[in-house]
Amino acid sequence: MELLYFGDNGWGDELFIATLMTVAVSITAMFIGFIFALIFTPLKLSKFKLFNFIGNFYTTVIRGVPELLVIYLFFFGGSGAIMYVAQIFGYYDYIEINAFITGAFSIGVISGAYSTEVFRGAIQSIDKGQFEASKVLGLNKYIYFFKVIMPQMLRLALPNISNVWQITLKDTSLISVTGLVEIMRQSYIAAGSTREPLFFYSFAAVLYLFLTYISMKFLNRLEKNYSRGF
Amino acid sequence: MNIFKKTILTIFASLLLTTNVIADKVKIGTEGAYPPWNSKDSAGNLIGFEVDLANELCKIMGHECTIVEQDWDGMIPALLMRKFDAIMAGMSITAERQKVITFSQGYADEVAQLAVMKGSSLESMDTPSGINLSLGGSDVKKALKTLTSSLAGKTVCVQTATIHQNFLDSGDVGSVKVRTYKTQDEVNLDLTAGRCDAALAAAVAFTDYAEKSGEAVVLVGPTFSGGAFGNGVGVGIRQGGDDAIGTRDAKLLKDFNKAIDKARKQGIISKLAIKHFGFDASM
Amino acid sequence: MDIDLMITSLPKLLNATLVTLKLLSASLFFGLFIGLFFAILRVAKNRFLNIFSYSFSYLFRGTPLLVQIFIIYFGLGQIDYLKTTFLWSILKEPYWCAIIAFSLNTGAYTSEILRSAFETIKKGYIEAGKSLGLKYSTIFYKIHIPIAVKQSLPAYGNEIILMMKGTSLASTVTLLDLTGVAKYIISTTFKPIEVFIVAGGIYLIMTFIFHNIIKYLEKKFSYQ
Numbered sequence: 001m002e003l004l005y006f007g008d009n010g011w012g013d014e015l016f017i018a019t020l021m022t023v024a025v026s027i028t029a030m031f032i033g034f035i036f037a038l039i040f041t042p043l044k045l046s047k048f049k050l051f052n053f054i055g056n057f058y059t060t061v062i063r064g065v066p067e068l069l070v071i072y073l074f075f076f077g078g079s080g081a082i083m084y085v086a087q088i089f090g091y092y093d094y095i096e097i098n099a100f101i102t103g104a105f106s107i108g109v110i111s112g113a114y115s116t117e118v119f120r121g122a123i124q125s126i127d128k129g130q131f132e133a134s135k136v137l138g139l140n141k142y143i144y145f146f147k148v149i150m151p152q153m154l155r156l157a158l159p160n161i162s163n164v165w166q167i168t169l170k171d172t173s174l175i176s177v178t179g180l181v182e183i184m185r186q187s188y189i190a191a192g193s194t195r196e197p198l199f200f201y202s203f204a205a206v207l208y209l210f211l212t213y214i215s216m217k218f219l220n221r222l223e224k225n226y227s228r229g230f
Numbered sequence: 231m232n233i234f235k236k237t238i239l240t241i242f243a244s245l246l247l248t249t250n251v252i253a254d255k256v257k258i259g260t261e262g263a264y265p266p267w268n269s270k271d272s273a274g275n276l277i278g279f280e281v282d283l284a285n286e287l288c289k290i291m292g293h294e295c296t297i298v299e300q301d302w303d304g305m306i307p308a309l310l311m312r313k314f315d316a317i318m319a320g321m322s323i324t325a326e327r328q329k330v331i332t333f334s335q336g337y338a339d340e341v342a343q344l345a346v347m348k349g350s351s352l353e354s355m356d357t358p359s360g361i362n363l364s365l366g367g368s369d370v371k372k373a374l375k376t377l378t379s380s381l382a383g384k385t386v387c388v389q390t391a392t393i394h395q396n397f398l399d400s401g402d403v404g405s406v407k408v409r410t411y412k413t414q415d416e417v418n419l420d421l422t423a424g425r426c427d428a429a430l431a432a433a434v435a436f437t438d439y440a441e442k443s444g445e446a447v448v449l450v451g452p453t454f455s456g457g458a459f460g461n462g463v464g465v466g467i468r469q470g471g472d473d474a475i476g477t478r479d480a481k482l483l484k485d486f487n488k489a490i491d492k493a494r495k496q497g498i499i500s501k502l503a504i505k506h507f508g509f510d511a512s513m
Numbered sequence: 514m515d516i517d518l519m520i521t522s523l524p525k526l527l528n529a530t531l532v533t534l535k536l537l538s539a540s541l542f543f544g545l546f547i548g549l550f551f552a553i554l555r556v557a558k559n560r561f562l563n564i565f566s567y568s569f570s571y572l573f574r575g576t577p578l579l580v581q582i583f584i585i586y587f588g589l590g591q592i593d594y595l596k597t598t599f600l601w602s603i604l605k606e607p608y609w610c611a612i613i614a615f616s617l618n619t620g621a622y623t624s625e626i627l628r629s630a631f632e633t634i635k636k637g638y639i640e641a642g643k644s645l646g647l648k649y650s651t652i653f654y655k656i657h658i659p660i661a662v663k664q665s666l667p668a669y670g671n672e673i674i675l676m677m678k679g680t681s682l683a684s685t686v687t688l689l690d691l692t693g694v695a696k697y698i699i700s701t702t703f704k705p706i707e708v709f710i711v712a713g714g715i716y717l718i719m720t721f722i723f724h725n726i727i728k729y730l731e732k733k734f735s736y737q
Contacts, residue, residue: 014274064674064720065713066681068692073713076304076705080311096313166574173577179299181274184579189270191587192263192415195422195443198588205576205584212575303696306703330703387687391700409607409687410697416587423590425605 003194004203011190011200018186019207025100025182026169029107033168036112041119055116062113067171074106075178103175103182111168118164122156123149155226162219166212173208183207256293256482257314258284259300263413264389266438266506267320267463270299279506280318283337286498287465290489303390303412306331309466312475315482317466320432322393324460332469334486336462337499339513342394342454343433344386347421348446352428355380355451363402363457373452378404380451385409387417387426394430397458421447434507462513465490519707522698526712529694530719536608536680536690540615541673547616548623555628566624573621578679582614586686611683619676626672630664631657663734670727674720681716691715 004012036058044055062070079097086095126149134144176185187204191197260268260280268278276297288295300308302319309317309331322340323333341360346352357373381403388394390410398408411417414431418439421429429436433449440447470480493499499512554566573581586607595601603609634657642652684693695712699705 011272014272060720061717064678064717066678066692066716068681068684069695069709069713069716072705073709076307076311076709079313080706083312170577173579177301177304179301184577187580188583189263189274190272192413192419193270193272195419196591197419197583198591201580201584201588205572205580208576208580209572303700304705307699307705310703326701390696395700410700411687412685419587420590423587424596424601425590425607 003190003196003199011186011194014181014186014190015183015203015207018181018183019211021100021180022169022172022182022207023211025104025107025172025175025180026165028100028104029111029172030165030168032105032108033111033113033115033164036109037115037119040112040116041123044116044120045123059113059116062110063117067107067110068174070110071103071106071174071177074109075102078102078105099178099180103172103178103180106178107168107171107175110171111164114164114167115161118157118160119153121160122153125156126152158219158223158226162216162223165215165219169211169215170208256288256291256295256316258288258295258297258316258318259305259308259314260284260297260317261302261305261319261413262299263302263415264320264432264435265414265442266434267432268318279338279502280320282502282506283493283499284318286493286502287486287489290492291485293485301412302392305391306466309468312468315467315479316486319466320463321466322460323462323464324393324396324458326396327460327466330469331466332483333464333466334483335490336464336513337490337494338463338503338511339455340393340459340463341433341511342397342430342459343436343449344428344430344451345421345433345436345447346428346450347424348448350427350450352380352384352450353448357452360453360455362455363459365456374402377451381406381428383407384427385425387411387420387429389414389417389431392431393459397454398430400458402458418443418447434511437508515704515707518702518704519711522695522702522708523711525694525698526691526708526715529689529691530715532689532693533677533680533683533691533719536611536615536683536688537673537677539612540619540676540680543612543616544619544623544676547620548627551620551624552627552631555624556631570621570624573618574625578614578618579682579685581618582611582682582686585614586610607683607686607688611680611686611688615676615679615683618679619672622672622675623669626665626668627661629668630661633664634660666727666731666734670723670731673727674723677719677723678716 004010004015006012006016040055040058043051044059046052046055079095079102082097083095130148131144134148139148172182173184175182176188179185181189183204187200191200194200260276260278262268262270262276262278264278266278268276268280271277276299281297284295284297298314300313300319305317305319305321306327308314317331320340321327321333323336327333344352355376357376358369361370361373363370383406385407386398387409388398388411390412395408395410397403398406409420409426411420414435417426417429417431418436420426422443422445428450433453436447436449439445465486467483467486468475468479470476470483490499494512500510503509503511551566551569554562555570557563585604589595589604589610595604603613638656638660639652642656647655680690681692683690684696687693689697691712695708698708702708
């Protein structure tokens with residue numbers, strides 16, 4: 001148990017901070033994923049073949065390749081690509097993207113592909129008659145989208161979004177390659193340095209269970225709130 | 231147009247929370263998982279021979295340095311991507327690596343040796359105390375033959391992308407089962423767990439592990455040098471070029487070479503080696 | 514971009530794909546039995562068995578696969594007692610450690626898929642079977658199983674693809690699967706992007722094939 005002491009001799013404080021890091025990077029990734037979903041869901045639902053193709057390409061490729069590879073590709077290719085773009089604008093110095101952003105972004109891209117599918121499914125299951133109804137009422141496009149479609153989509157999507165959250169949370173265990181010290185990397189370091197892998201990996205499992213448990217409780221409550229009146 | 235470019239660049243930069251490295255600042259990449267060369271204490275600070283040496287060399291060069299952590303398997307790709315400017319991570323100077331990066335002169339000698347758990351049949355291997363693969367000769371041939379027959383069918387564990395992996399893959403000791411790990415820590419864990427019949431790494435990596443863990447890890451067979459084991463450990467730097475970055479890299483190489491000369495003359499390298507390895511591994 | 518490297522590494526990567534497929538098929542095979550076992554416990558009329566089954570599935574679904582494989586490989590390797598038992602001859606091999614971790618993980622997800630399939634089977638079917646004087650085993654094999662298969666095919670198809678991607682973690686315990694060999698090639702060529710793109714392409718093709726097989730099966734079953 002002294003392995004978990006706070007301070008210089010134990011790993012308690014390091015693991016605590018690492019847990020906060022896991023939460024922070026998961027939330028950021030989820031948010032980035034939503035942004036991706038907001039871009040790609042309309043593309044997937046669009047009437048234009050080209051847009052369809054772009055949307056499908058994104059979700060198919062990202063969901064068809066192991067998360068680990070996606071993260072590796074972002075880690076090794078990300079800054080190279082950005083520096084290449086910067087050079088076009090005449091900027092030659094090194095651009096460093098910190099580990100947090102690299103990690104959150106690569107998980108966000110993955111999370112976004114799943115969110116896109118969830119949003120697409122939700123929108124498609126909304127009754128088409130409502131479109132006609134809002135036309136009759138003379139609502140403009142924006143009101144129709146934000147006041148009619150969005151609230152329903154959120155309610156329909158919420159159960160699946162909590163699945164995406166769980167996937168995202170667990171995927172963050174793979175970003176230790178970027179050097180970000182989250183639960184998994186900290187446990188890895190501790191296990192290597194103390195030679196107690198069983199203890200530290202089991203403890204990591206407990207931390208993840210704790211996080212999935214709390215978030216499940218929270219999301220269930222949210223779900224109940226949203227489905228009031230149905 | 232210029233303002234337009236600048237604005238875009240600023241937005242772009244702030245979005246990604248970027249920082250740019252000022253030309254005089256040098257970033258040095260190390261693994262932090264290869265004690266006693268480089269490792270981390272429980273407070274998360276980088277420590278070890280190369281961390282101390284890097285700070286000394288930077289003092290001599292008059293550069294402001296930061297030491298950054300990088301997983302071993304991505305070390306050279308990360309250098310090439312300019313995540314840092316130099317590698318000091320127990321990296322031996324080998325022909326294979328020199329195809330993609332360049333090295334300063336060597337600052338320390340890495341003595342590689344096999345390790346087994348006490349009681350292993352390999353303990354009785356009869357070989358000279360050390361062989362230099364570059365020299366060759368009948369002694370070396372005989373030792374390699376002994377190793378080949380002793381290791382036949384055995385699982386030998388090494389860290390990935392190391393000279394140790396290269397040596398085992400080279401076929402010099404026949405076709406052993408090579409198992410590669412991400413870190414030396416994992417090699418040590420699996421050696422004690424009994425999944426490896428033997429492991430190959432820097433001898434000090436094993437003695438350090440045996441001492442700290444109290445596990446009965448013993449060194450066997452000859453110490454290896456030359457050939458696949460390269461010519462000592464040096465600072466890895468990008469190959470220079472004609473552009474701004476290339477000339478900077480070329481200058482950095484010169485600076486490091488000069489600083490290593492100076493540190494050697496002042497006895498700094500020997501002192502640090504004795505502190506961390508228990509013997510003078512400087513070169 | 515080093516196109517030459519991409520071409521020369523392709524045969525090695527394709528060879529390693531066989532290891533990936535072996536890992537996948539073994540894990541799915543064992544995982545199906547584990548899943549079926551826990552799904553039956555879950556719908557059983559014993560509260561203790563329900564809780565036991567739920568805990569199993571929660572444990573494996575609530576933690577990352579990477580943690581599970583590390584606990585089984587590095588964690589269990591630390592227990593000296595295990596080395597005196599026959600279990601060690603299995604746990605000694607990274608290959609079996611990976612299969613154990615993957616099977617338990619996919620078993621947990623499969624048990625959830627099958628449970629929800631079992632739950633959708635209407636009481637009426639079973640009553641009907643009973644009133645026809647069918648034996649319980651006949652009801653199980655001829656009514657439960659076909660309906661459950663049809664119900665769970667789409668979700669199970671997803672699980673196969675997720676598991677295929679999950680096998681890439683075998684590389685973290687020294688196995689030379691597709692990802693493992695990709696890393697091995699990178700360790701001597703130092704060109705991660707090229708090699709990972711080829712490896713990613715192979716994974717993508719596998720996803721595509723599995724996706725279409727499942728689609729085909731779904732169609733076939735829906736005509737019943």
